[in-house]
Amino acid sequence: MYAVVQFMVKNSGILLFCFFIFCLAGVQAQSPNGHSFKVVPLGVKGGLDESNLSSYMIAPTGSDDFICADAGTVRHGIDVAVASKVFKGSADAVLKENIKGYLISHGHLDHVAGLIMNSPEDSKKNIYALPSVAAVLKDKYFTWQAWANFTNEGDLPHLDKYSYVYLKEKEKVALAGTQMQVLAFPLSHGPSYESTAFLISHESDCLLYLGDTGADQIEKSDRLQQLWTAIAPFIKDHQLKAIFIETSFFDKQPEKLLFGHLTPHLLMQELQKLAELSGLDNLKQVPIVITHMKAFGAAEQELVSELKKDNQQGFKLVYPVQGKILLF
Ligand SMILES: [Zn+2]
Ligand SMILES: [Zn+2]
Numbered sequence: 001m002y003a004v005v006q007f008m009v010k011n012s013g014i015l016l017f018c019f020f021i022f023c024l025a026g027v028q029a030q031s032p033n034g035h036s037f038k039v040v041p042l043g044v045k046g047g048l049d050e051s052n053l054s055s056y057m058i059a060p061t062g063s064d065d066f067i068c069a070d071a072g073t074v075r076h077g078i079d080v081a082v083a084s085k086v087f088k089g090s091a092d093a094v095l096k097e098n099i100k101g102y103l104i105s106h107g108h109l110d111h112v113a114g115l116i117m118n119s120p121e122d123s124k125k126n127i128y129a130l131p132s133v134a135a136v137l138k139d140k141y142f143t144w145q146a147w148a149n150f151t152n153e154g155d156l157p158h159l160d161k162y163s164y165v166y167l168k169e170k171e172k173v174a175l176a177g178t179q180m181q182v183l184a185f186p187l188s189h190g191p192s193y194e195s196t197a198f199l200i201s202h203e204s205d206c207l208l209y210l211g212d213t214g215a216d217q218i219e220k221s222d223r224l225q226q227l228w229t230a231i232a233p234f235i236k237d238h239q240l241k242a243i244f245i246e247t248s249f250f251d252k253q254p255e256k257l258l259f260g261h262l263t264p265h266l267l268m269q270e271l272q273k274l275a276e277l278s279g280l281d282n283l284k285q286v287p288i289v290i291t292h293m294k295a296f297g298a299a300e301q302e303l304v305s306e307l308k309k310d311n312q313q314g315f316k317l318v319y320p321v322q323g324k325i326l327l328f
Helices: 002-010 012-029 075-083 091-098 109-118 131-141 223-236 264-278 298-310
Strands: 037-043 055-060 066-069 099-103 125-129 162-166 181-188 194-202 205-210 240-246 288-291
Touching: 037 075, 037 205, 037 240, 055 205, 066 194, 075 091, 075 109, 091 099, 099 194, 109 131, 125 131, 131 162, 131 194, 181 223, 194 223, 205 223, 223 240, 223 264, 264 298
Parallel strands: 066 099, 099 125, 125 162, 205 240, 240 288
Antiparallel strands: 037 055, 055 066, 181 194, 194 205
16 A cells, blocks of 8 residues: 555656546547537428528537538528528638538439539539439539539539549548548438438547438338448447438328338337437437428428327437527
């Protein structure tokens, strides 16, 4: 015992230094307010209102270098955020300087229209997508027939403003100009149509954004099961800060009219499967952000009520609002 005390007295400087480093590491792992990511929704709905379609700016807290996950509505969402003082600069500066690139989950217009329409005003940046998704942009939109080809591939001439970066399964890719990385997982969005989930990471923390998806049972697929298996360890370790996932239709929507989308009941079924892998109590701490509702006005409130009713486990459901910052 005496020897231990003598050691501590002799080396108190070193011990103090170690303690200081330990504390510093603790501070660095999490920002002082405990948040790891900030998200500015530029559009949150799944149709009808063309000024509010899926698009989410995501950055680590403390950084203004964002990646934009999907780009259904871009400019109007930025205008709303600027008007509510989420950004200090002009809408033009946000588009050109703060958005460093786009992650595109799939090629449906409600996820890419904002990107296409704003391309003449935009700055040079990357479009990150699975090859099948990039092919839709390349072969259907940036063709000089649907729109001028602002990209670096496809129909000539190339205006070279956007560069495609092809994502591969199980390959982590750095998001240029940001402090984040992305890992892509293919999703099933109707028969043989591919959508994408993006696991966006910064240091040891991550956030999951899913593009449109059906439930495995309906899609006759195991894409969600594979995704849940891959992300469960991050939930167990409390590194996954939020899950963005769609709920497009009411429970009463007939199966054959789901078109690769989820209902409150199907969402809860899938979350239950994830909970079996991650532990229910762990998953209940993760905010589940409900995207892509195809319901408006009174119907939107009814869909929210249905989600509440079906949420028997008490998952933490969050409803994003256009231009209103979310911290995770
Ligand atoms: Zn959609
Ligand atoms: Zn879609």
